[in-house]
Ligand code: NAD
């Protein structure tokens with residue numbers, strides 16, 4: 001039997017956490033041979049709701065779930081954790097821009113970055129889901145000087161899955177036929193879903209769809225999918241976000257030769273400013289991701305990639321004072 005790993009989910013009583021905790025406890029993220037201890041962090045107002053979730057988790061009698069730590073204290077939540085899923089944040093409501101959330105959420109991620117730095121397993125892997133996810137991850141990373149920047153990431157896997165799905169629906173093929181889709185940039189409307197390198201049954205996707213569809217249908221619909229779900233459902237996506245978060249962490253731990261999109265600190269690849277948390281195509285081996293190198297980038301792609309970089313630079317400028 002493997003040694004249990006500790007996984008913190010912040011925003012434990014929220015809707016994404018509700019879709020995550022039960023599946024992680026069932027072994028869907030790290031495997032059915034990996035015991036887990038769940039740490040669930042909430043704000044005081046949500047502790048009753050969290051208690052109810054803990055009761056439900058107990059009622060599942062999951063063989064892999066060795067313990068549950070339920071807390072409002074950051075120190076308790078982050079002590080010795082091996083994996084951190086930073087989900088808790090104020091979600092965007094109808095008509096609200098993501099940038100409005102920057103400062104509200106910035107404080108949360110400063111505190112949590114410091115706590116990761118001080119109390120977590122020094123090899124902790126961190127995934128930020130709470131929006132604005134890239135900049136929140138940047139804040140947490142900068143607040144944790146003893147950890148490597150490579151331990152921090154933000155989620156663009158949901159955007160990646162959305163792009164794969166939209167292309168599969170358009171072409172009437174299974175999603176498994178599609179490879180090498182990329183999300184570049186920010187998890188926001190400036191993200192660039194790129195199918196210039198995508199393969200469908202090992203054939204170039206560009207030979208199968210026209211540019212008009214790519215520019216006026218595919219790209220905007222992936223960019224706006226989160227907002228479209230909020231508008232129609234009244235709440236932001238939850239089950240699909242949880243599924244993407246599990247896939248992100250699972251691949252990061254277990255590895256993948258397939259290209260997946262992860263927002264990670266830029267190493268300067270593709271001219272993106274170093275340390276910005278920017279979504280790149282990556283492959284993963286032995287727990288380390290590697291940005292897919294030397295892709296040919298055409299002028300249109302370059303402009304879109306730059307636009308998302310600029311937005312991230314503006315977000316970074318807006319929160320710099322929080323990092324003192
Ligand atoms: P939710 O409102 O249902 O849950 C958020 C929870 O976080 C709440 O229970 C709240 O009490 C808690 N919380 C707030 N501040 C906290 C703090 N300081 N510490 C601990 N917990 C705290 O929201 P949700 O639908 O679960 O979404 C969570 C976040 O994920 C939002 O920011 C949303 O925009 C984001 N999101 C990101 C993606 C992505 O692809 N990156 C996709 C969907 C949603």
Ligand code: LMR
Pocket residue numbers: 091092098131158225226227229236237
């Ligand atoms: C999503 O992509 O579904 C969410 O990030 C949308 C949001 O702003 O919560």
